[in-house]
Amino acid sequence: MATPSQFLKFVDDNADKFIKRLGEAVAIPSVSGDGKYRPEVFGMSAWLDGQLQSLGVTTKLVDLGKHVMDDQELPLPPAILGRIGDDPKKKTVLIYGHYDVQPAQKSDGWDTEPFTLVVDEKTGKLIGRGSTDDKGPILGWLNVLEAHKTLGLELPVNLRFCFEGMEENGSEGLDDLIKTEVTKGKESWFDGVDCVCISDNYWLNSRTPCLTYGLRGLVYFKLTISGPARDLHSGVFGRMVHEPMTDLITIMGKLVTPDGTILVPGVEDMVPSAQDDEIAIYEKLDYSVKDVEEAVGAPITLSQDKVSVIMGRMRLPSLSLHGIEGAFYGPGAKTVIPASVSGKFSIRIVPPQTPEAIEPLVKKYVEQEFAKLNSKNKLKIENLHDGRPWLADHRHWNYEAAIRATEAVYKRSPDLTREGGSIPVTLTFAESLGVNVLLLPMGRGDDGAHSTNEKIDRSNFIEGSKLLGTYLYEVGAIKA
Template identity: 65%
Template sequence: MAAPQKFLNFIDSNVPKLIDRLAEAVAIPSISGDASRRQDVYKMGSWLEAQLNKFGVKTEAIPLGQEHIEGQVLELPPAIVGRIGEDPKKKTILIYGHFDVQPANVSDGWNTDPFKMHFDKESGRMYGRGTTDDKGPIMGWLNVLEAHHSLGIELPVNMRFCFEGMEESGSEGLDEFIGTEAKKGNDGWFGGVDCVCISDNYWLNDRTPALTYGLRGLTYFNVLVSGPGADLHSGIFGGAVYEPMTALIALMGKLVTQDGQILIPGVYDGIKPAASDELEIYEKLDYSVQDLEASAGGKIAISDDKSTVLMARMRNPSLSLHGIEGAFSGVGAKTVIPATVGGKFSLRLVPPQQPDDIRAKVERYLEAEFAKLNTKCTMKIEYLHGGIPWVADHRHWNYQAAKNATERRTSSGGSIPVTLTFAENLGVNVLLLPMGRGDDGAQ
């Protein structure tokens, strides 16, 4: 069902105002992983609640408990839930989004201040942290609500909303809330929900809208190597002591090959090779190696073959090295021997891989490799978080409705762990309806 013309006209004639609303949201640096920005996450939640209220949505801020971060105990940002429409004859759709963002600094390579949205009129693109992940898609729903509200058009469905402020930091607290409410059945916050729609991922390229019916899982590790009691001067101690960085770099070098093959024994166990009809899907998708390289901003595709690249990002596991905590990471030249260094890496998982099993395999492998190093340093492995991979039924009416409005279906590489929480707890179909393009530069 196409949108009514007056709805489309409303959107077209309000573009500057709608863009300003996104800029207002981007300007609140709601970084959930940074304790010093926690007030901004609270502020962003309140801002969002006020917006929803304006368009007739009844809201509630749900406390989700506390967390320990950087040596402090902080209140988790409340989930903002809302409802509009109570017609038993209509379908009830639950919308999910998150209003927190990843950290961002100009020194990361931004051309403009990431928290002051820059609208490039020439290309029509908007630059700013959260424009696509995930404030932009939330604004998409606000735009829908505002149009219906202003024009006096009745919403064709009952809508429920669940927006969280901890998605970039493991969705702390949300699973418990969803689980508890789901157990209450029709008396809970999600009572009567017929299906879920999540807009927190991306098209495959920059021209073809896509639907997503699969997500890779995640396991994230921090392997800590320690030696001296404090950072040492390499002029004084260099050569005379075992250095934690030397051991950590050796360990991190044993995880994955340059072309992405994971070296942890047993990690590929049970993953089925693609059948010929699955290969056909990849072959037919509107996508090219050039699309990938354009969105990556560099000629770095793992292969010149389209299907190989698509399978690498969608249906195969991967391992990325993210960085090192505790070593010298500033500009310039510091001649330090760091005392304790933590190597951060994560694996993207696909069925039938399970985080707990992969975790055991990673730990066993790292311990064996560390023993071989024969260093006097010590190692500790921290498991930071995990999420299992997910696949949905793309024949469901929820997907068919979305398909009628868009064009393609895909399986996607990224992890949105809450997808699975909704699917398991509510027992309804979950649709991933990306609003962002493949070259949006989400992290």
């Protein structure tokens, strides 16, 4: 079943109307990480629920309970479950998105009011908080629904929706909801789902569409060394006592080399080398050392070799030293010997690494290195949080459909990427439903999702809406 040309034309003809609706969504400051905006997050859930219902989707708002944030008990915004279509002859696609956004204030450095969608006619940018993360993609689905409803077209698949309002603040309550929902069998809103599609990440660059089939996991450590009962003056006690900072820096200096190699024994060995077919994917990517240099604003890549730089992010573990809690951090010169200092570092992990395998290696190594110091200070190492990596089969029909859709809409093959960060819900869907999950981004790599002046390009929003619809037709057509 080819994508009907009326659908594509409808999207073009209604572009301005769709952008206006995006403006309505952006105007609701649904910031989940700041308690005072919580009513707005609820407002956003009502708005979205209303849109879905008016487009023929049956919905259910699921109360996720309460949580405590900044010493305040707050109600969690509801998850919105939705269903449209129940044809046993069609595939069923589950769509995920989040209707909450990152905090934003004009004073952060925005050129325009963050919660007013500004259409820059010259550049084609649609600027506003949430435009690309993740209201644009959610509204892309609404655009697809509206086209079909208005044109009286039948959807090529059954659709299920799961939208949440806490993604930017740890997705609280969502994992439990998904895990509970899948146990309900025929009663489950996820019953019969054949694949999942998540549109909540970005192209590698600003030129080439991509599909994403992998995410790194993470283990975040807090390494605390304590000694004196209180901060000491270095004039009085320097070279009399074991200084916690000296111990901590010595150990932190043994975790990773300046070229990125992780020194914790066993961590690097766990990862198999890339095979030729995988390397071929990296070679084909529309991503250069120069792109990285531009993104970071300095020529500081670990290598000049494109594939090696890309593999560093996509298929190798990384260890970053984030900072130290408890030490002197202000400007100026303070001659303190801090009494207790905590180094923060994290390891991004890739399959087959798991937090369960990595954590004991790190703890053992840190404890061994500390023992070598013969220090009388005390060491404590904690895992602050972790998440498993995710890797999908990019030869699955779900990906094949997305590749065909991209080629149809953008007239080019998508990049096949793995991302260096994590989107935890991806893993939850993959593991709970046991189906293939596809990350199908709408925005570009320079959208500035969590930054000032967040934008989505008009063409990404409009062509992206066509892409989502076309993807559904390709899923409907493909032989599973």
